[in-house]
Amino acid sequence: MATDVLDEKARLGIEGGVPPREPLAPGGDRGGDDGPGILGDSARFGLLAFVGTVTMLFIGFTSAYLLRRTSADWRPLAAPGVLWLNTAVLLASSATLETARRKLRDWDLASMWPPLLATGLLGVLFVLGQLVAWGALRAQGVFLASNPHSSFFYVLTGIHALHLLGGLVWFAVVALRARRLALTPGTDGLALFALYWHFLGALWLYLLFLLFVM
Numbered sequence: 001m002a003t004d005v006l007d008e009k010a011r012l013g014i015e016g017g018v019p020p021r022e023p024l025a026p027g028g029d030r031g032g033d034d035g036p037g038i039l040g041d042s043a044r045f046g047l048l049a050f051v052g053t054v055t056m057l058f059i060g061f062t063s064a065y066l067l068r069r070t071s072a073d074w075r076p077l078a079a080p081g082v083l084w085l086n087t088a089v090l091l092a093s094s095a096t097l098e099t100a101r102r103k104l105r106d107w108d109l110a111s112m113w114p115p116l117l118a119t120g121l122l123g124v125l126f127v128l129g130q131l132v133a134w135g136a137l138r139a140q141g142v143f144l145a146s147n148p149h150s151s152f153f154y155v156l157t158g159i160h161a162l163h164l165l166g167g168l169v170w171f172a173v174v175a176l177r178a179r180r181l182a183l184t185p186g187t188d189g190l191a192l193f194a195l196y197w198h199f200l201g202a203l204w205l206y207l208l209f210l211l212f213v214m
Helices: 002-012 037-068 082-105 109-139 148-179 191-212
Strands: none
Touching: 037 148, 037 191, 082 109, 082 191, 109 148, 148 191
């Protein structure tokens, strides 16, 4: 009996308190975006450094915005109504992404695909909605150089849209890896992408507050 117990421990890899290793995905990948070890830590550090850089960029824009708003030629800009719909779309994409992450951790790959694809589609819809918002302003005769407020609106929302387009490129890579089963079920292989995507959502809420509420 004792021999059988020792053999079972050895098979499970828990002899001496060593937990079993996570299963390898095809190609030897153990977790996709948030894999363990130096590579995973380096990727996370690099992403956080980039997010910090983008944050500092928008802090600089905020300082310039607050100073410029006190000038005599400042004319407040009314928010296009489609911006509120765009906000709901972007927040919904964060919710579907979290659903996909949970399905991946639960080994439910079949159920992971619909919310994952919805995340990308909602991201594309947000960008299209921004084009509609800019078009609505142009139809009213409001352009980049019309007044300081419109200048800040076009610049800040344009830079945000560029970063979100970069996020959609990353999404395409993530979706392709998921298609090839390179994201290991039972792990959170979407963690880094989710960090960036949620950051863009939070940044968008901040820009709305800065431009039309503050």
